[in-house]
Amino acid sequence: MSKSKSEFPDELKNKLDEFQVRAPDIPLKRSRWERLANWIHAPAKNPLDVLRVKGDSIIKVVLYPSVLIFLICLAPSLLI
Amino acid sequence: MNSNKEINSHMEKQDPYSVETLFVTYKTAIYQFVYRYCQDEQMSFDLVQDTFIRYSKYQEHFDEKKSSMKTYLFRMAYQLMINRLNKRNRMKKLLPFLYIQNQRDNVSTEEKLTVQAAIQQLPAEQRAVILLTYYHDLTQKEISEILGIPLGTVKSRLHASLKKLRKMLEVGE
Numbered sequence: 001m002s003k004s005k006s007e008f009p010d011e012l013k014n015k016l017d018e019f020q021v022r023a024p025d026i027p028l029k030r031s032r033w034e035r036l037a038n039w040i041h042a043p044a045k046n047p048l049d050v051l052r053v054k055g056d057s058i059i060k061v062v063l064y065p066s067v068l069i070f071l072i073c074l075a076p077s078l079l080i
Numbered sequence: 081m082n083s084n085k086e087i088n089s090h091m092e093k094q095d096p097y098s099v100e101t102l103f104v105t106y107k108t109a110i111y112q113f114v115y116r117y118c119q120d121e122q123m124s125f126d127l128v129q130d131t132f133i134r135y136s137k138y139q140e141h142f143d144e145k146k147s148s149m150k151t152y153l154f155r156m157a158y159q160l161m162i163n164r165l166n167k168r169n170r171m172k173k174l175l176p177f178l179y180i181q182n183q184r185d186n187v188s189t190e191e192k193l194t195v196q197a198a199i200q201q202l203p204a205e206q207r208a209v210i211l212l213t214y215y216h217d218l219t220q221k222e223i224s225e226i227l228g229i230p231l232g233t234v235k236s237r238l239h240a241s242l243k244k245l246r247k248m249l250e251v252g253e
């Protein structure tokens with residue numbers, strides 16, 4: 001045991017020992033396709049959360065597309 | 081021809097610094113270090129592979145008089161991890177909606193923290209020192225080589241992180 005490790009109080013050592021990590025079976029060679037697939041399948045935030053749309057907010061669900069259509073219609077006049 | 085192949089494969093088996101041998105010896109330790117640091121399974125998995133790919137590119141730079149193989153590989157893994165985390169943080173700022181906020185960040189102060197959450201809440205520079213000291217039994221000199229910081233900084237970071245961990249986990253002296 002290194003000298004630094006002996007500085008840890010026993011109670012803290014017990015706590016740290018609770019953090020066990022089991023390594024998966026890792027191949028030496030990486031596959032770019034596998035990485036891409038993992039990135040695509042990684043959990044992401046629900047984009048509707050940004051608009052604060054929840055299951056029961058029917059008004060927002062109806063309003064947002066109309067606002068979007070309005071903005072698209074308005075865009076040419078803003079560009080000229 | 082076949083016998084030559086056999087000799088070559090036998091020599092590779094004997095070489096203690098061959099990528100295959102080192103991979104078998106250190107992959108678990110490197111995975112555990114990276115996982116405990118960033119608590120991201122996929123990133124840890126990728127970084128173990130990246131470390132050994134990098135080692136195979138630069139293995140002639142390894143000098144056993146300067147450092148041990150363990151220190152050399154941990155340093156590579158640490159540098160790759162920091163680069164990856166910096167890149168991810170930049171992406172998070174640009175596209176925040178793509179990333180889920182780590183739920184452990186939201187633990188209330190009244191709730192007693194788990195050791196995983198406590199480690200995650202340590203400042204990054206202190207976290208590495210604690211992990212390398214406790215889980216990998218490395219000396220302070222080896223840690224200073226891995227992190228690229230002076231020995232005195234390792235000592236002060238270890239002291240500060242121990243104090244913080246004891247407080248967060250409600251552990252006595």
